[in-house]
Structures are given as structure tokens and as C-alpha cells.
Amino acid sequence: MPWPASVNPGTGAIAIDSGFNIAITGYSDKRLEAAVGRILTRISRQTGTQFIGGKPALSIECHGAGENESYQLDVTTTGAKLSADAVTGALRGLETFVQLIVPGENGFEVPVIHIEDHPRFSWRGLMIDVSRHWMPVAVIERNLDAMAAVKMNVLHWPLTDDQGFRVESKLFPRLQQFGSDGDFYTQDEIRHVVAYAGDRGIRVVPEFDMPGHATSWVAGMPELASAPGPYKIERTWGIFEPTMDPTREETYKFLDAFIGEMAALFPDPFFHIGGDEVEDTQWKQSARIQGFAKEHGFKTSHDLQSYFNQRVEKIVKKHGKSMIGWDEVLAPGLASDTVIQSWRGQQSLADAARKGYRGILSFGYYLDHLKPAAFHYAIDPTGGENASRILGGEACMWAEYVSAETIDSRIWPRAAAIAERLWSPASVKDVDSMYNRLSWVSRVLDWVGVEHRANFYRMIDELAGGKPSEPVRVLASSVEALGIETRRDARKYTSLVPLNRFPDAARPESEQIRALEQCALKSPTAEDIHIALAEWRDNHALILPLAAGNSMIREILPISENLSTVGAIGLQALKYIQTGQTPPASWVAEQRRILNEIEKPKFEVVLAAVRPVRLLIEAAAHTSTAMKSRDVRSVTNVPVTRPQPF
């Protein structure tokens, strides 16, 4: 995953054993050599095999450095060959090769296959907000590794927002000194991340949001604001008043110097200036700013923002970059090489394209809403005409409700579905197939080092205070965490509220529940279902002792009790199905009512276990032929189609 442009499987395989080795036969450079070293380490770990050289089983032939991402991978029983025009293509092909490794008849092996592959879109991004909650360099590094594994190629890195100024300015050190709690990236760290990303064929596009979302700028430099300070960084979420003053020449002088400093730090040709959600209270309350607007004939605050954007765009261009902004920057007079990133929707993006602007879609790819992978997978960036102006899309991870500990499980594996949408041919869109491969790639990402799976176990142990926590895990696997839209109303969150409770440990999408749903549809009497239902029914009794003296467990007892109820209802439904009896209509109605009640969001999670049980009830209600014997063959354990695992 993402599924390649063209795949032809064969028969046979090459072994991954201690004699396995990789040779570079064509063009080579440090980046390719380093990538080969990293891949060998990963394969060695994944297969438990120590490599001691030997005749190379995989040879890599590329023709030059470059960023062309296409590659060809040919695995035969006598060896594998990876060909690419450019090193970046070879990097993509190496990730494909690793995903091909499977346990076979004689240990690990790579099946015979021929792959020709190239991306559909050239911009396949992941945006990681580091202002709302601070993300140390290690978080960025492991997410870059994960991005590389699913062939994403742009890290969009917003470094300023109301809650934090996250980059060191040597020219204006007050920015990070007053704009963070000491949690910012030094310039050395920035250079390290840019190089780390570059090694993996990933570009880094920084964002400095202006003129709104600017509280952290003005905490140290109140003179930039449209109203007198003092200011301090925000601890809460929302849209805030502090806005840069677009009327003062000093603002642009400062931005010229600052953008110059940052442009030198980030080699990418694009430079993101945000431009979203400008709150115009300060502008409206200032007689001076209103006078300036009148003098220039600006009718609305948006006109004033457009003036600001056009001034900034000239500065950005002066420092050798093309500007990117969110939808709101679109206005008459905007430079034609500006790229529009759309959070508003495909229509907004299509409008921009019609006006000649290049665009990137983020609408529908907001990971912080914690929607199912299938939701994101269904969103396509192109809207018909002007398709060539659509560069691609970006998954966005806003950080109001994630910490360094939980962010991985909010990004992965769902972002891999977006990565596939952006890389693979548009015709690749079967949802079941996607989920099977997502389940596989989730584990690949674990082996790569991203912590979405490890953190789940760790956080549950922490919640349980280090006691054996299996029943909490059972409960957490039967719920799905809810996103920003639910959480912002659920309780008063600020950046100081710990993100260590059950809804933080729970995952956005339960792999187990999906498997049970599939099973309930295809084979409702399979052993898996019976086992799960009995486990749920009995689980509450096992959780109770953990709640003693532990408020974080106690608060989830109502959900746990509901899970027991759902398990019991499911077992009843199963009994009807197994005996071929049709349940009384009153019973069916009552269970539907109970399940509807139970399925309402509670404590920022939804009890996903309701879904397969609802299917069982409907199956029981509509069953006319008796199923006399239980089907003991499992189907939920074979969801991944082999031998093509990606």
C-alpha cells in the first residue's frame, strides 16, 4: 500500500535469509546508499535475520539523482531488480520491496512479481500541527519514516499559531522566547529534519500563519499587532483576535527580514503563509486601520487581507519562493503562481483552478475529525476540468486533541488510505480491499517505528496503573475515539489538560469491530463472533476491580457496562440465528431501541461494538432458513489477500 500502477504476480519466491544482500549497480549517491542501509536494517529486524553479505538478491539500477518517483520492480526466482530513472524512484521501489516480504514455506520470502509504478499526483502531503501541542523532533522523524513507507512526499509543517511559536529565529529571538514554553525547534534541528526528510524523498514546506492565528508572534513582538498588547500565548482553542497590522510599513520590513531568514532555512521552493480564519475585530476597532482601508478603497476586511497577502507574496517571491495559502488568500490580484490549499472543499478548489491557480485538496482529509479511513478514501482531489492544476492533496493533523504520545494513532494507519488515494490510479477504490491492506500496512508502520500500536498498549497499562490491563484493552478495542467536533463540546479542554484518558487511548477506528461486521454479514454463526460476544458480556466483571481508587477507570464503567449489555444482546440474537427461530417483533424493536441508546457518543467515544450486534439482530429478524450447526471456520482471520500483501 499504496497499490502500484501495474502489478503482475507470478509463482515462486526469493528467500530472505542471511545471504540476502542489496547491490547498487547503476548511479549511486549517499542518499541511495543510506536508504539501502536503512532498508537492510529494517528487513533484518522484521525477519530476525542477520545479514553477512553474499551474492546480492536485489540489485538497484538508477540513472541519476533527481526526483522522478517512478520505478520498476522485477522479482524472479533468481533475484530481484529495481530500476528507476532517479534515486527518489528507487526509494519508492525499496519501500514496495519491503512490503512484499511475507512468511512463506521456508521462512521469510518475496514472491515473484512484476511491478511498474508511478504516482498519480505529485503532491502527497501530511500536515502536522506542532503549535497546539508540542511535538519533539523524534515524533517528526518517526512520522517521516512512516510517510516514506506509504510514499508520501511532502511534510507540511505549520510552525506558528496562537498557541505556540515553534521555530528559532536568530534575528528576532523574542518570537520563540515569548511565543513558546521553551518548546521550539532550533535552527540546527530544523536543518536536521529537512535533511532527514530529504534522505527519504520528502520535501518540507513550512507554514507561518499570518496575518491571523498570530497570538504567538505578538507575545514577544506586540508591535506587530493591530492593537496594543501585552499578549501571551493561548492555552485554549479557537480563533483569536491578535492580528498583524497590515497598514504599517514596519510590519513588512519585519516580514521581509523574517521570511528571508526562514527562506534560507527551508530549501523547498514553496512557502506557506497560512492566511486562514482572519478575525477582524482588531482591524475594525482601530480608527487608524479603518482610515487606511478607506484611503485605499477597501470595502471589506477581506480586501485588506488581500492587500496584505499581495505585499507578503512579493516578499516571499523576493526570497525565491512561491507562495501557498489556504482558501482565504484567493482574491483578485493574487500572483498567478500562488498555490491554494483548500480546507473548504472541492468546489473552492475547482474555483481556484478555474481562475488559473494550482491547488492542493485538504478538505475531506482532516485526520483530527477521526473519521473512518473509508471516508477519506472516497474523496478525490480532481473535480473534472482543470485537473492538471490540481497538484494533489494533504492529510491534516491538527493538534488540539493530540499529544506527542497519541498523535501517531490519530495519523496512522488512516493516513495510508489517503496516501493510496493520492498515489494509486483513480480506479483503485475497492473499500474492502483497502481495509485488508490497511490492516497489513498498520503493522508495517509499526515495524518502521511509528508508535500507533505500541502506544495503545502502553497507554492502557498507564490508565490501569500498571496492573494487568487486558479487560481495559478489550473495552478499548470495542470503541472508537471521537474527533474534534465531539471533544470540543465534551469538556473544557486547554493545552494543559492531560490527554491521557480512555478516549485518548482508544483508536479512531476499530480493526476488530470491522472484522466482526464483515463476519456478521458473511457468516454470523462463525466462532469468532461467539467468542467476542462472550468476552464482551463477561468483561465488565473483570474491569470492576481496576476501578478501585482509579478515577480514570471509574469514569468508563458506564461504557463497560454497555459493552456487557451489547455482548448479551448479541448472544441472544445468535441463539435465534442458530436455532432458526424468528425472534418476536417486540424483542427486535426493544433491542434496536437499546442499541440506539447505547450507540450515542459517551465520554468522547462511541461503542462501535453495537454495529456488528445490530447486524446480528437484523439477521435474526430476517432469517427464514435455520442454520443448525455452528460454522467453526473463522473468516475474520484471513482478511489479507496473498501473495500481494500491499
Added chain:
Amino acid sequence: MPWPASVNPGTGAIAIDSGFNIAITGYSDKRLEAAVGRILTRISRQTGTQFIGGKPALSIECHGAGENESYQLDVTTTGAKLSADAVTGALRGLETFVQLIVPGENGFEVPVIHIEDHPRFSWRGLMIDVSRHWMPVAVIERNLDAMAAVKMNVLHWPLTDDQGFRVESKLFPRLQQFGSDGDFYTQDEIRHVVAYAGDRGIRVVPEFDMPGHATSWVAGMPELASAPGPYKIERTWGIFEPTMDPTREETYKFLDAFIGEMAALFPDPFFHIGGDEVEDTQWKQSARIQGFAKEHGFKTSHDLQSYFNQRVEKIVKKHGKSMIGWDEVLAPGLASDTVIQSWRGQQSLADAARKGYRGILSFGYYLDHLKPAAFHYAIDPTGGENASRILGGEACMWAEYVSAETIDSRIWPRAAAIAERLWSPASVKDVDSMYNRLSWVSRVLDWVGVEHRANFYRMIDELAGGKPSEPVRVLASSVEALGIETRRDARKYTSLVPLNRFPDAARPESEQIRALEQCALKSPTAEDIHIALAEWRDNHALILPLAAGNSMIREILPISENLSTVGAIGLQALKYIQTGQTPPASWVAEQRRILNEIEKPKFEVVLAAVRPVRLLIEAAAHTSTAMKSRDVRSVTNVPVTRPQPF
């Protein structure tokens, strides 16, 4: 864990919230400051809390740098104070503080407590073999973090053995060039590890095994051997012939230069020369060496080794170090400040002490035998008289059957039981209490970053080829991996055989099985037991689909089938117990026979699930009073006594 010398719990607690902070009020240095930073990061992660300063809830007062390990920790409802004579003591106290954090009535908190603590032994070591299988720096780092968490203070680091020469010599680069597959620590890496350990209050004692176990030395420098080469490094396990020539002055000239180079790299006052298991074939076959022996009046090869040792001891001393060697170095004429490390036994150590030598016990602490923690816990280093000469003990992790991926689960958590034996008062020896705390500390170590728990899940996913692997996890949790004594006879292992199979994923001791045993003894009709038995009975059907085309799953099917059998037998026994019926003697005899058969080691693991089921059969066989109702209260989920978690 380890349990402190003196503990007085109180009532109440201090909160760990965003205002939590640590202040250094007395002596301070970079080491203490760095430790405080690390601890804050760990607490922040464990509790999901972002710290933004505030009135310090914990103040640290120590009087100077130094290595005194005692400390005092006083937690009251208004704050906590950690006092220590020296920085090292403060480091130990900080680890205690972190272990005190529990989820309470209002989030995470530290209960009121007064602790006075100091170690029983001054040498509490862990030896990590890096020759049989290569261990990258990251493995050493995370194990140092874990050692610090359980207050171990010596990393014993054997850097040479027949299978690998693991350190860079700048004077004699042929050593690592021909003595490794490129897998060795550079001198910069050595310095990094020594500093990393020192930051955590851990000394690093290197070992250079001589004159035996010397194949990797002579691979690059055959002139050191007692017979002409050429040699290459060993890929198999055992004791090999290549032995240094003790008769040539060139040998000592080389050792003088080499030891000088290494002595400068390792600041510790001790220097380990191995000296174990000298194979004398080369000596016996050399007329020249036999002539030399005769000339000097040596009667045995051991006399010749003693001569060698005494020459080496003078070199070691010349470079400012005291020598350590294994039992075999003990012989008349050995310098009195030599330290004897005993792998042979407490008697051997007592002999050495009687002769005036200081000693370290490793017999009984060999982790690679994969014995239960209780076995190691029962071994005490002191043998009565001359107790003052016993410095302490060392857990030894030999690496024939571990890789960088599996080593953590072979060391942890069992080494924590040894750490407690060496730190805590001799009177702390209750095994049940130890296991309860071991279960807790296993999770603490996970949070510290050691991978014994994460790797378990990861390896099982790898075995299952990335498919949902829950049934394999159930099976793996019901078995225990066997150690070197079983594995060396089970199949032909070399350093090139991957360590990626089921016995590598399985853990040496099953926490779940121990909990079920406890439960079977105290409350055989508890819900937990019924659930586990039913899960085992049904598990085989769920594993079967995973075995298709996967030899590594297929080979464990017989064990899986046995687990189903054990589950079914247990459920039968439970039925007898629940109904108060006494089973027929023939039934009991037959089940005992079946379980005895099933419990025999198979595929390098033992089916530990047999143990609780055997208890159930005995309970059924001897039950006279009927237990009419099932006891639904769980006992296995509350094994950890609170509020003292360590």
C-alpha cells in the same frame, strides 16, 4: 522495585498535573540537571501531562557530586523532598519517585510516603554479550535506561569472544576488521555509551576475554595464537581451540599496547580479562609451548594460564586498573586486589573470599537459561563468613540465542528480581510480593523504553505475516520459552539462523499463567479461569487459517492443538468442581497422564498452561464440599498491592 530499605506510607497524595515541577535546591551539576530533564519527560509521557513550570512539587537537595547511592524521599501533601549525600543517590531517588506515580481519584498522583534507602551491595551488574549476536548502540542505551530504573549500577560489557571482536582498536585495526562482520563499536560510540551510562550512575566494565575464547582476536592477528592460522570468526557456539600463546614475549608486548589503548577508553578502575574456559589443545600440541612449560616447572595447562594471568595482571595494573576474571583465574600467586566473578557457584566464590579475594556472584543469575524470576530471586551472593569481600552480583545475558530484537524480553523483567536481590535488605524475600511488583515494574520498564513488551506484539505480527494475530498471541501467552540448555539440542543453531520463530517471540515466564495458577489455588471457580480455558479450547480453530502457506505458524500447530486439549480438560475439571462431584479416579489418572505428556518441551517452548489446569484437576480430585455457584469476582486483576507500587 527494588523495595527500599525502609518505607513508611501515609495518607493523601500530591497531584501530577501541568503545574508539576522539580527544583534543585542544593548542590547541582550537569548530571543532575540532565537527570531531572529526563525524569520530567518520562513523567510527562507516562501521565499525558504537559508541564509548564510552576511551584516545584519535588525539591532535590544533595550535597555534592559523588557516588554514594543512599537517599531519603519524603512525600507530604504539600510537596516532596528528595535528599541525598551525592548526585548518584539523587538519581536513585528520582527513579523511586517515578515508580510511586499512580492513577488516583483525580488523575495521576504520588501518595504520601517516607522512604530511607540505600543498597545492600555496591556491585549490581548486568552483563550483555555482544559477540554471539551483535547488539547496536541503541540496544545498549535502552538497557542502560532500564538498569537505572531498577537501580543497577554496573554494565559488564564483554567486547570480544570467538564469534566477534566488537570494539575498534586504532592501534590494531585488523582486530575489528577481520574479527567482526563490520559490526563493532567505534571508539566514539564507546565513549558515548560510557558517558550515557555515567549520566545514569552506571559504571562500564569492559571484558576482553583471554587467553581462550580468542578466535576473533586471531582472525586478524594469527600471530597471537598458539598454532599457525589462518583463522576466521566462529558462527557456531561452544568452546574453541584458538588460544593466545602465553610463551611469546610478543604476546605481552601486544597486550600492553592494546590494554593501554582500551584502559584509556574505559575510565572504570576495573578491567575484566575473562580467563574462562581455556581449551588447551593448541598448547598441548605445541612442542615449543610444552618445552616452555617444562622449563618453568608448570605441571598443568592451568599453571600455564596462571603464568599468563599474572603477566596480564601486571599490565592491567600498569595501566591503572584492577583486574577481574572468572573463577578460573584463581590460582596461587594471583594479585590480592583481583576480583573473582563466579559462574561456577557460591562455593567457588566463598573459596576465593577465604583466600582474601573480593568476589561477584553470577552463578544462579544466568538469564540465558530462561529460568523463572523466583529462581534467581532465591539466590543470595553471601555465603556466611567473609561476607564483606562479596561486592555483589551480576545478571548475565549470553547471546547465543538472542538477537537485538529479542534480547530485551530475555533480560526484562526477570533481571529486576535480581536487581532487588542485590539492592534490597536480605529480609525482602516474599516471592508473591516480588511477582506482584515485577508485573508492575515490567510496565514501568516499557515506559522507560525497553522493548520487552513491544517486541512481543511486533514479533507475533511478523510471524503471522501482518495478519490479525490475536490467536497466536493467545498461544504465545500460554507457553514459556526455554533457554540455552534446551535450544542447543533442539536444532542446529549458528549465528546465521534467524531468531524469528515462535520460541523467540514467546517469553521466558508467562505473567498470565502465573496469575491463573494463583487464581486456581485461591478461587478455582473465578470467572477469569473459565474465560481463559474457553479461550484456549477455541483458539486452535482460529490459528488454523493463519498456517496456510506459513511454515512458521504451521510448525506450532501441535502446540496449539495441545492448548485446546488443555483448555477442554480444564473446563471438565471446572465442571466437577462447580457441581461438587468427585471425578472418577480413572479420569483423574488419565488427565494427569495426558498433561504430563503435553508438558514435555516441544519446539523449544513448554506449554505453561498445563500448570493451572493441573491445579484444577487436583482441586477436583480432592474436593469434598460442593461449590454451587460460580464466583464472578475476579482475583487475577488485583495482584498489585497499593498504594506502594514498587
